[in-house]
Amino acid sequence: MNFDFNLVAGYLPAIGWAALTTIGLWIVALAASIVIGLAIAVARLHGGLLVEAALRLVVEAIRGTPFLIQLFLLYFGGPFVGLTMERLPAGLLALSVFGGCYMSEVFRTGIRAVPRGHIEAAECVGLDRWQILRRILLPEMMVLVLPAGTNIAVGLIKETAVLSVIGVPELTAVISGIGSETYAFVEALTLLSLCYWALVEICARLGRLAEQRLSLYRFAA
Amino acid sequence: MTASTAIPAAQIEGLDKEFGSVRVLDRINLTIPAGRVTCLIGPSGSGKSTLLRCLAMLEEPSAGIITIGGRPLGYAMENGKRVKLTPARNREVHSQIGMVFQQFNLWPHMTALGNVSEALTTVRGMSKAQAKEIAMLKLTEVGLAHRCDYYPAQLSGGQQQRVAIARALALEPKLMLFDEPTSSLDPELTGEVLNVMRKLAEAGMSMVVVSHEIGFVASVASKVAFLDQGRILLDGTPQEVFAKPRHPRLAQFLDTYLDREAVMLA
Numbered sequence: 001m002n003f004d005f006n007l008v009a010g011y012l013p014a015i016g017w018a019a020l021t022t023i024g025l026w027i028v029a030l031a032a033s034i035v036i037g038l039a040i041a042v043a044r045l046h047g048g049l050l051v052e053a054a055l056r057l058v059v060e061a062i063r064g065t066p067f068l069i070q071l072f073l074l075y076f077g078g079p080f081v082g083l084t085m086e087r088l089p090a091g092l093l094a095l096s097v098f099g100g101c102y103m104s105e106v107f108r109t110g111i112r113a114v115p116r117g118h119i120e121a122a123e124c125v126g127l128d129r130w131q132i133l134r135r136i137l138l139p140e141m142m143v144l145v146l147p148a149g150t151n152i153a154v155g156l157i158k159e160t161a162v163l164s165v166i167g168v169p170e171l172t173a174v175i176s177g178i179g180s181e182t183y184a185f186v187e188a189l190t191l192l193s194l195c196y197w198a199l200v201e202i203c204a205r206l207g208r209l210a211e212q213r214l215s216l217y218r219f220a221a
Numbered sequence: 222m223t224a225s226t227a228i229p230a231a232q233i234e235g236l237d238k239e240f241g242s243v244r245v246l247d248r249i250n251l252t253i254p255a256g257r258v259t260c261l262i263g264p265s266g267s268g269k270s271t272l273l274r275c276l277a278m279l280e281e282p283s284a285g286i287i288t289i290g291g292r293p294l295g296y297a298m299e300n301g302k303r304v305k306l307t308p309a310r311n312r313e314v315h316s317q318i319g320m321v322f323q324q325f326n327l328w329p330h331m332t333a334l335g336n337v338s339e340a341l342t343t344v345r346g347m348s349k350a351q352a353k354e355i356a357m358l359k360l361t362e363v364g365l366a367h368r369c370d371y372y373p374a375q376l377s378g379g380q381q382q383r384v385a386i387a388r389a390l391a392l393e394p395k396l397m398l399f400d401e402p403t404s405s406l407d408p409e410l411t412g413e414v415l416n417v418m419r420k421l422a423e424a425g426m427s428m429v430v431v432s433h434e435i436g437f438v439a440s441v442a443s444k445v446a447f448l449d450q451g452r453i454l455l456d457g458t459p460q461e462v463f464a465k466p467r468h469p470r471l472a473q474f475l476d477t478y479l480d481r482e483a484v485m486l487a
Contacts, residue, residue: 120279121326121385125340125392126316135343139330216372217330 004187011178018174019195025160025170030153032096037103044108062101068162070094075166091163099156110145111137143214150207157199171195228291230255230396230427231276236285238271245271247451256425260438263448264474269431273400277320289314290395319389323401325381327373333384334369337391359387363417379410383417399430447471
């Protein structure tokens with residue numbers, strides 16, 4: 001059997017749409033992950049013992065179980081507790097919570113890494129807790145966590161593939177479907193890998209570009 | 222000089238500070254005269270920085286009362302009991318105090334101008350234009366107007382510290398606190414920061430300076446307090462404190478500076 005990309009070439013428009021779907025899923029899930037991650041990180045640092053304990057449990061549970069299982073539990077288990085969702089929102093919700101928990105850990109350590117003196121200087125000129133968080137901690141933290149955050153963003157691209165198991169028409173679902181139709185599995189899966197690799201490469205480049213831009217705000221000390 | 226009847230810039234009475242079971246400050250009584258420079262000297266761990274941090278409300282004293290211009294800071298005596306003041310009651314007194322740190326502590330994501338104007342807009346609620354005007358004035362005072370758009374990472378240590386001084390001055394404090402402001406600078410950069418402080422002293426700012434620059438202390442201070450193991454061993458004018466014969470602890474402390482600028486005192 002010969003390796004022949006032409007077998008899948010006829011499906012390019014479908015693949016294009018699937019790629020756009022994957023990118024869309026990724027952008028929405030990433031944005032939601034950042035919001036969820038920030039909320040969890042800030043709540044854990046400022047919310048008191050009970051909130052901290054509850055959120056730690058959630059984060060540990062999400063980080064301690066495979067994403068595939070979480071997705072199954074939400075999509076197939078949800079209806080048992082009255083939570084029936086369409087494929088797309090279910091997939092996005094699961095992916096956002098998953099990404100958000102990982103992001104929250106990065107943000108939390110990032111906030112902790114802001115030098116104590118920067119906070120004291122803000123207290124001395126009269127900023128209150130909320131102003132310090134908004135004006136000093138979060139902006140400084142964002143610069144500190146950029147490399148680790150980019151890592152999670154990259155991981156999230158690949159995690160979108162899992163949504164294929166509940167039938168979200170993204171790259172993996174569409175291209176493996178083409179493989180089944182044409183029996184050109186090797187070609188299809190090779191193409192699929194190249195697509196993800198390209199996306200990951202773009203994301204990593206963007207991350208590095210942002211790091212370079214922000215290096216000015218970074219302290220050598 | 223006769224005892225001044227003017228209200229002192231700060232008055233510290235019976236101040237204790239304990240970290241766990243360690244007593245860092247032990248019944249400190251000290252008057253900080255208005256319009257003068259008061260220097261705190263002493264070996265590492267003597268409590269001088271902790272005392273300054275209590276004045277800046279960065280540490281909470283375990284006992285004792287601090288007043289700033291006659292008004293209580295943090296705690297007040299009410300009906301013979303020491304009560305903690307609410308943040309609202311503290312705000313105004315606290316806003317009269319400016320603090321300068323050994324590590325500068327500029328916010329790295331803001332320019333020099335941003336650092337100086339931040340509290341003016343965020344805390345005082347000024348417009349951007351109004352805050353910028355004041356901030357530029359203060360940057361000019363420390364000789365850094367031409368560096369207003371630079372980020373801290375682009376400035377030398379001495380320049381960073383001068384921006385930090387401008388940041389504190391922008392809020393028009395009545396009392397400026399300096400915690401070893403030149404200790405992380407090399408001698409060349411130390412001079413430019415001390416010059417700014419000297420100018421400030423000449424303009425009549427009330428200042429408390431923790432410093433190892435004994436030469437600066439001897440030439441600028443009106444009052445010197447020597448701390449050792451959490452207590453004030455000596456205080457008075459530099460002439461009184463440095464006069465011979467010296468207290469043995471002070472002599473021992475100054476000996477470590479003999480190969481530095483304290484030569485001029487020997």
